[in-house]
Amino acid sequence: MFRIGYGWDSHEFKPGIPLMIGGLELPHDKGLAGHSDGDVLLHALTDALLGAVAAGDIGAFFPPSDPKWKGANSVLFLEEALRQVDRAGYRVANCDTTLILAGPKIGPHAKRLQERVAELLKVEPNCVGIKAKTPEGMGTDNAAIAHASVLLIKKNSDEEGQLLAAEATPQPVVDEVVQKVLEVSVPTLPRGSRN
Numbered sequence: 001m002f003r004i005g006y007g008w009d010s011h012e013f014k015p016g017i018p019l020m021i022g023g024l025e026l027p028h029d030k031g032l033a034g035h036s037d038g039d040v041l042l043h044a045l046t047d048a049l050l051g052a053v054a055a056g057d058i059g060a061f062f063p064p065s066d067p068k069w070k071g072a073n074s075v076l077f078l079e080e081a082l083r084q085v086d087r088a089g090y091r092v093a094n095c096d097t098t099l100i101l102a103g104p105k106i107g108p109h110a111k112r113l114q115e116r117v118a119e120l121l122k123v124e125p126n127c128v129g130i131k132a133k134t135p136e137g138m139g140t141d142n143a144a145i146a147h148a149s150v151l152l153i154k155k156n157s158d159e160e161g162q163l164l165a166a167e168a169t170p171q172p173v174v175d176e177v178v179q180k181v182l183e184v185s186v187p188t189l190p191r192g193s194r195n
């Protein structure tokens with residue numbers, strides 16, 4: 001059994017603060033302002049996870065009005081969302097994300113971001129999509145926007161068993177099996193013998 005979730009967030013760039021994205025500090029002359037550390041990608045992922053188990057949103061768990069969360073590390077938010085996912089009996093199968101920002105270029109950091117987000121979500125890096133676009137024609141050059149979608153899988157379900165088996169099978173073995181299947185000639189039934 002599966003559940004999907006979707007999250008979105010935006011933060012404004014401000015000079016003189018560190019730029020936190022995906023749990024990493026990226027080199028840039030501006031950072032993202034917010035009540036917390038402004039990590040737009042982790043906020044979108046947190047909302048996607050909470051949404052997938054219908055547990056509300058990031059603001060319900062961590063109200064911006066609460067001084068406790070001032071300057072908070074957004075990893076804490078993601079970890080709470082993962083606790084909610086776990087409590088509901090699910091785990092992350094994969095996620096996909098898109099960042100929309102004029103700068104810095106995300107490409108040079110994409111692999112590190114993928115590995116960090118995978119580590120936080122406790123999945124393999126190949127289960128984390130990191131994509132980035134510039135905000136052409138949107139007039140949002142002073143903001144960073146993040147979209148995130150997640151797929152959850154029910155723990156101890158048949159589907160999880162199949163997924164674990166597929167993940168545990170080395171790709172060369174899969175390739176060999178596919179090749180053998182393709183090599184086997186399918187017997188053709190004589191005309192009129194179907195039904």
Ligand code: MG
Pocket residue numbers: 009010011034038039040043
């Ligand atoms: Mg936010």
